[in-house]
Amino acid sequence: MLEMDLLSHTLRHAGERISPKSWTLSDGTRVTLHDVGILSFEPAKPGPGDIVLSAGVHGNETAPQELLNGLVTGLINGALRCQNRLLVLFGNPLAMAEGVREVEANMNRMFSGGHRQYLSTASAEAERAALLENSVEAFFTQRQGSRYHYDLHTAIRASKRERFAIYPFRHGKPWRRAQLAFLANGGVDTVLLSHDPTHTLSYFSSDRFGADAFTVELGKVRPFGQNDLERLAPFRDQLIALIEDSSPNLSEPETLTVFDVAQVIIKETEDFRLHFADDAANFTPYPRGTLLASDGVAAHRVKAEEEAIVFPNAKVANGQRACLTVVPVGADQPFE
Numbered sequence: 001m002l003e004m005d006l007l008s009h010t011l012r013h014a015g016e017r018i019s020p021k022s023w024t025l026s027d028g029t030r031v032t033l034h035d036v037g038i039l040s041f042e043p044a045k046p047g048p049g050d051i052v053l054s055a056g057v058h059g060n061e062t063a064p065q066e067l068l069n070g071l072v073t074g075l076i077n078g079a080l081r082c083q084n085r086l087l088v089l090f091g092n093p094l095a096m097a098e099g100v101r102e103v104e105a106n107m108n109r110m111f112s113g114g115h116r117q118y119l120s121t122a123s124a125e126a127e128r129a130a131l132l133e134n135s136v137e138a139f140f141t142q143r144q145g146s147r148y149h150y151d152l153h154t155a156i157r158a159s160k161r162e163r164f165a166i167y168p169f170r171h172g173k174p175w176r177r178a179q180l181a182f183l184a185n186g187g188v189d190t191v192l193l194s195h196d197p198t199h200t201l202s203y204f205s206s207d208r209f210g211a212d213a214f215t216v217e218l219g220k221v222r223p224f225g226q227n228d229l230e231r232l233a234p235f236r237d238q239l240i241a242l243i244e245d246s247s248p249n250l251s252e253p254e255t256l257t258v259f260d261v262a263q264v265i266i267k268e269t270e271d272f273r274l275h276f277a278d279d280a281a282n283f284t285p286y287p288r289g290t291l292l293a294s295d296g297v298a299a300h301r302v303k304a305e306e307e308a309i310v311f312p313n314a315k316v317a318n319g320q321r322a323c324l325t326v327v328p329v330g331a332d333q334p335f336e
């Protein structure tokens with residue numbers, strides 16, 4: 001048994017490695033703490049789902065950590081019943097314990113092998129990213145289940161759309177309506193379709209294991225104790241239904257907005273500047289021709305009739321994404 005809840009245990013043992021320990025719940029579910037912040041539930045007779053839920057890849061994004069911790073506590077004390085296989089990951093314990101987004105480098109740019117290039121500059125985060133990759137691989141490859149991965153985050157800026165998801169690039173495979181319905185009926189009613197490979201955790205699970213995987217933004221970054229988890233109740237209910245194998249709401253959603261990612265603006269030099277207000281919210285639209293960013297002699301302007309900004313951040317490291325722009329989804333996108 002855990003001597004305390006998983007989040008407290010993870011924060012207290014951040015930066016340590018521990019030996020695996022397992023125990024069995026009264027319904028026969030085997031629980032294994034594989035390492036700090038890495039916990040699996042293996043029901044005696046699992047349903048078809050193999051589910052990965054992760055939070056804390058960015059340490060200061062606390063609402064998803066509290067949400068996930070509540071689910072784990074419910075599963076351990078018997079208030080919830082695990083009927084599918086489940087792997088829970090607290091991504092970056094060191095950053096979580098310090099209350100910072102990253103300690104040395106952005107862990108959500110280290111997956112699909114990206115960690116190798118960070119081994120000399122951000123070794124703790126790079127090693128942890130490799131450990132997370134191995135944990136996900138070991139979990140998914142135990143059988144050919146229906147694979148899901150929701151990597152839970154919160155955004156730095158205010159947003160005109162409070163909750164939204166990034167659907168990783170599927171290399172031409174159709175986007176899944178059932179997944180959009182799962183998210184939208186959980187209050188995550190805006191989805192951005194990505195059109196390029198990345199080094200995010202959700203892309204890793206999608207690309208490497210064919211999982212239905214998403215980065216899910218659940219509001220704004222706030223310190224522990226300042227999150228209103230009731231705003232996330234519909235999403236929590238969808239996750240519970242998935243874990244308990246009891247029919248998540250996949251009906252046609254009342255509200256769902258789908259965008260294509262139009263531009264991925266990369267910061268190339270220290271001269272990179274954003275040309276809109278520091279407090280401009282995510283999804284603020286700008287008309288064609290607007291100068292969004294400059295980078296030395298390079299200028300990044302709105303190309304479509306209108307594009308909306310998402311995740312603008314001039315403080316990222318050189319070579320990293322400093323802003324996305326999105327446009328309403330094109331008629332050419334394949335859905336199934």
Ligand SMILES: O=C(O)CCC(=O)N[C@@H](CCC(=O)O)C(=O)O
Nearest residue numbers: 108153155156157166200215311
């Ligand atoms: O608010 C911000 O600027 C960043 C919020 C965040 O951490 N977003 C993820 C999105 C990952 C993806 O594109 O799938 C990130 O930047 O890692």
Ligand SMILES: [Zn+2]
Nearest residue numbers: 058061153154
């Ligand atoms: Zn994040």
